[in-house]
Amino acid sequence: MSLSLRIFIIYMLFVALCSYFVLRTVMEEIRPGVRQTTEETLVDTANLLAEFLREPMLKNQIDQHFYADIFRAYGQRTPNANIWGVNKFAVNHRIYVTDRTGIVLLDSSNIAVGQDYSRWNDVYLTLQGKYGARSSQEQEGDESASIMYVAAPIKNGDEIIGVVSVAKPNRSVQPFIERTQRRLGMLGGALILLGLLSGALFSWWLSRELRKLREYAVTVSQGERATIPEGKIASGELRQLAQALESMRSELDGKAYIERYVQTLTHELKSPLAAIRASAELLQSPLLDAPGQEQQRQRFIANIDSESLRLQQLIERLLNLALVEQQQSLHDPETLDLNELCNQLLDTHSARILRQSIQLQKDFAADAKLKGEAFLLRQAINNLLENALDFTPQGGCILVRTRRQGARLQLLITNQGEPIPDFAVARLTERFFSLPRPSTGKKSTGLGLNFVQEVMDLHGGSLRVSNVQLDLARSDHTPVTDTGVAAVEACLEFNAG
Known part of the structure; x- marks a missing residue:
């Protein structure tokens, strides 16, 4: 299981548990909260009515039809009110008034007149000077069918002369409770979804950052060229980790690279140095002082010169190869014209082309622009041209072409000459591997094609x-199965889209 997935699962469980407990607590508090608010309103209403009914109670007028008609008309009113999306079509309050003994004198529902309510808590507690309230169920076991009763004393001075009770069924406030729970549920669900999406986004972002870092580390561990993904990593800690990895890679690569190159250079310098030393010893031999040995002396001097030149080429190419192998990305990329670059290099080899009587054919595409580093491309193409000249016989043909196929741009250098042996095809870009030149029988440094491969990478x-x-008649080449002159083709392919 990936790190990002583990982080997301832990985050999801945390959000789910927190949301569950918070929503559960809120949902459980909605019902008592609404009922407490309702009770507070009933207290105010009961006390207002107690003041309103004090004079009729003192004058024994409370049981007259005037007040009974008012209460009955109140109970039959239809408000037709829309309260925050909940329609109210009836008055839900029930009001009844008792005397100082608890006998009901007036009832807005006209169902309890003359009954003794002194045993009910709302009346009983109020007559004792306490806060009187009760909750009774209309149907046994159905909490939503319960009714809240709140009473207030009707006083004459400090004397309690009656009680007025105001009742409200809980089912009348149930729509508001359900509406609030529904809206909170939707809001809570949306917040949970938002939290999960945020967690998924964070996990994806962290996973992407870590994936870039992991890919860089894997690429480096495989010995391939890689650039530090520092610019694509936003997190400060991960950016510092990337910088630390790059610094460690540079230090380790530098040490390993120097060790490898010292060993390689030591091995490759042995052969030319041995030839130079042998020629120098023979030149110092007394036998060469004898008459008629001038030709031998000149041959040894020429051998020293050629081996010295070989040493120089070997060192220069090793330095160039070391430069490009250590380079992780292009330093100064610019828009280059491949056709123009080829023409410039062919001009530098014009004397040799003329000396070898080589038939040079060019076939350039109209658009051969690409982004690249001019110095490196010039060196790479020059290596290919030198190889083509080395293996082309006197009076042979070299074809230089550029070809564009969509986003791909190709440079093809085809030279007439002996085919490459099958065993050597897979080793051509191997460092220090080289085939003998047909004209001299000598091998090159074996670094040219390796350098070209690094530049193309x-x-x-x-x-x-x-x-x-x-x-030659068509200035074209076909697969090896077709008739024609044997040739070798080097193809450079760029993504120039």
């Missing part, structure tokens, strides 16, 4: 070297 492209058949 930096540019997000590829190098392909293969045997083809060159049809």
Whole structure:
């Protein structure tokens, strides 16, 4: 299970549990909260009526039809009110008045006149000078069918001369309770969903940051070229971790790189140094002082010169290869014209092309623009041209072409010559691997194609070297199964979209 998924599951459980307990607590508090508010309103109403009924009680006029008609008319009113989305079509209060003994004198429902209510808590407690209230169920076991009763004393000075009770059924406030619970439920659900979405987004963001860091670490561990994803990592701690990884990679790569190159350089320098030393020893031999040995002396001097040149080329190419292998990305990319770059390099080799009587054919695409580092591309293409010249026989043909296929741009350098042996095809870009030149029988440093491969990796492209058949009449090449002249083709392919 991934880290981001574990974080999301823990976060989801935390949000779900917190939301459950909070919503449950709120839902449970809604009902008593609404009923407490209702009770407070009933207290105010009962005390207002107690003051209103004090004079009729003193004058024994409370049981007259005038007040009975008022209470009856009150109970039959239809408010037709819309209260926050809840329609109210009837008055839900019931009002009854008792004397100082608890006998009902007046009832807005006209169901308890003459009955003794002195045993009910609302009347009983009020007659004792206490706060009188009770809740009675209309139907046994149905809490929603209960009725709240609140009483207030009717006083003459400090003497209690009667009690007025105001009742309200809980079912009348149930729609408000349900509406509030429904809205809170919807709001709570929306908040839970928002919390889960936020958690998922956070987990995705963290996973993306960690994935970039992991991919970078895996790429580095495999010895491949990789750039630090620092610019794409927003988190400060993860950015610092990326910087630390890059610093550690640079230190380790530097040490390993120096060790590897010292070993390689030592191995490759042995052969030319041995040849130079042998030639120098022979030049110092007394036998070469004898008459007629001038030709031998010149041969040894030429050998020293050629091996010195080989040493110089080896060191220069090793330095160039070390530079490009250590480079993780392009330093100064610019828009380049591949056609123009090829023409410039062909001009530098014009003397050699003329000396070898090579037939040079060019076939350039109209649009050959790409983004790249000019110095590296110039060096890479020059290596391919030198290889093509080295393996092309006197009077042979070299075809240089650029070709665009959608977002892909190709440079193809095809030279007439002997096919590459099957065993060597897979090793051409291997460091220090080289085939003998047909004209001299000598091998090169074996670093040229390796350098080209590194440059193409930096540019997000590829190098392909293969045997083809060159049809000189069509200035084109076809697969090796077709008729034509044996040739070797080096293809550089860029993503120039």
